[in-house]
Amino acid sequence: MKPTIICVDDEPIVLKSLKAELKEILQNTYSIEMAESGEEAIDLLKDIQKNNGTVELVISDFVMPRMNGQQLLTRIHDLSPMTEKVMLSGRTNNEGLVQTINSIRLFRFIDKPWDKQFLQATVNEAIHSYRQESQLKHQHKLLVKNNQQLNELIHEKEKLADELKELNQELEERVLQRTKELVESEKMASLGGMVAGVAHEINTPIGNCVTSASYLQEESIKIHNLYKQNTLVKKDLENFIESTANAAKIILKATSQASHLIDSFKQVAVDISNEELREFNLNEYIHLVLANLQPDMVKASNQIDIKGAEKLVIESYPGIISQIFTHLLINSQDHAFDDHGYIQIEIRYEDQNVKVSYRDDGKGMDSDTLGNIFEPFFTTCRHSGHLGLGLHILYNQVTQNLGGTIDCHSTPNKGSLFELSFPIGLDKVGSSENKIDHLKHT
Numbered sequence: 076m077k078p079t080i081i082c083v084d085d086e087p088i089v090l091k092s093l094k095a096e097l098k099e100i101l102q103n104t105y106s107i108e109m110a111e112s113g114e115e116a117i118d119l120l121k122d123i124q125k126n127n128g129t130v131e132l133v134i135s136d137f138v139m140p141r142m143n144g145q146q147l148l149t150r151i152h153d154l155s156p157m158t159e160k161v162m163l164s165g166r167t168n169n170e171g172l173v174q175t176i177n178s179i180r181l182f183r184f185i186d187k188p189w190d191k192q193f194l195q196a197t198v199n200e201a202i203h204s205y206r207q208e209s210q211l212k213h214q215h216k217l218l219v220k221n222n223q224q225l226n227e228l229i230h231e232k233e234k235l236a237d238e239l240k241e242l243n244q245e246l247e248e249r250v251l252q253r254t255k256e257l258v259e260s261e262k263m264a265s266l267g268g269m270v271a272g273v274a275h276e277i278n279t280p281i282g283n284c285v286t287s288a289s290y291l292q293e294e295s296i297k298i299h300n301l302y303k304q305n306t307l308v309k310k311d312l313e314n315f316i317e318s319t320a321n322a323a324k325i326i327l328k329a330t331s332q333a334s335h336l337i338d339s340f341k342q343v344a345v346d347i348s349n350e351e352l353r354e355f356n357l358n359e360y361i362h363l364v365l366a367n368l369q370p371d372m373v374k375a376s377n378q379i380d381i382k383g384a385e386k387l388v389i390e391s392y393p394g395i396i397s398q399i400f401t402h403l404l405i406n407s408q409d410h411a412f413d414d415h416g417y418i419q420i421e422i423r424y425e426d427q428n429v430k431v432s433y434r435d436d437g438k439g440m441d442s443d444t445l446g447n448i449f450e451p452f453f454t455t456c457r458h459s460g461h462l463g464l465g466l467h468i469l470y471n472q473v474t475q476n477l478g479g480t481i482d483c484h485s486t487p488n489k490g491s492l493f494e495l496s497f498p499i500g501l502d503k504v505g506s507s508e509n510k511i512d513h514l515k516h517t
Contacts, residue, residue, distance in 0.1 A: 076128050077106040080198075083116040083135040083147060084163065089187075093134065093163075100195045105131075113142030113150070120154055130158050131205040132198065137164030145179075152179040157208050159201040163187055280329035287322040287329070294318050355393050357429065358385045358422055364397045365404075378415075379404075384422040389429060390500035395476050402469040403433050403493060410456065411437020411491060424499065428479070433493040440485040448483060473497060 080101075082093045090109045097107050108123075110116035116133065123130055133151050137144035148160045160179055165187035182201050185194060298315045301307040361381055400420075407418055416437050423430040440448070447453045449470040473481040479497025 076126070077104065079106045079108055079123055079128055079130045080132045080134070081108045081110060081116055081119055081130055083110045083113065083133065083139070083144075085111055085136065085139045087111060089136070089163075096191060096194060097198065100198055113139060113144075113147035116147060117150055117154070120151065124155070130155055132159045132161065132201050134161045134163060137162050148179045148181065157205065157212065159205045161185060161197060161201060163189065277333050280333040283329040284326050284333075287325040291319060291322045294322075351394075352390060352392055354388055354390050356385075357387050357389050357396070358383070360393055360396060361400055361420060361422075364400050379418045379420070381420045382422070384424055384429075387422060387424055387429070387499075391497070392476060395472050399469055399472055399495070400433075402465045406465060407435040407437060407491075411435045411439075413438075427499055428496050429499050431495040433495070434490060436490040439487045439489045439491055441487050445483060445485050449481075
């Protein structure tokens, strides 16, 4: 439907002349409607609006019977505020014109008879003004709609953000709880491994004790029988005394070994359970940890060398140190070696930090695996029941519990190197000068 221009004048000849000139100006792009009274013009406007049409411009004479131009254009403004309005008249008073301009936003006043070029310019400018206003109104509606949608999105985003915050908080609490459970599980696993290791190692001295005690019992029965039969001679008694002394020596040695094993286990077990800060010799403690590991964890066929800083005393958490090296040894055993291999642990002291290099000559890792080894639940052996938490827990123990760093370097078929660094605790320990003196001689 074409846009409409309504021409209003009580003189038909004026209307026909105006319509002809408008058609020449607009080249049939507009529908030009004529009305000989204000009432007729209003009915035209209402019919066009009823049919969803638009009236972009109304050109009205000022002086008309019953409803003059001011009254008509005021009514037009009420019905269609965006419609541009032009007044025609050859006899109007300034007071009425000013009142009309102020009340209905009159676009322009044209004197009769009009100048053709001025009329053309006025019509073109009025149409341009209407379309600009219409476009602005449309853009304003879009802007209001977009703002409303944006406000709804912001509200929805804030709602989702609150929900996400709650979910994150709940997830963090679950992860924290699960991490605590896993750490406790790792502690229990370490203790279980050590119990099995101590049980395995203690079998030998206990077995020697049982054998020697059984031998003593048999010899005692023999001597007792000889004595009852009154056939006991000096030689029998001398042999019995010698055998008893040898058996007692074996029993003492075996019980001493068992006692040492139990003391070692008690110390490491207490450290794992309590995680108390204390002073200890790092080199000796790592040996102690290895001695308490069950044989399945550290196979007899694996060669393990610990060297460097033999007199280095640090203040740290021995239970965490025990778990760190247990994780490293288990990782080498499960992932680096098919059967047996070589492990070297080197301890150094640099810039008030303990530096530990843990190296194995196993399978090594490619770059993709190397980049993920400290991530939780990452494992290359899930089919074997591994969860992928050992090195993640180790990483947290070094970086968070000990306040240190850990890096890994590896190449396929050329083994792996773990480099650990953590504070020696010189600022907390009164005997720090003695420790440095120890280091100068290592």
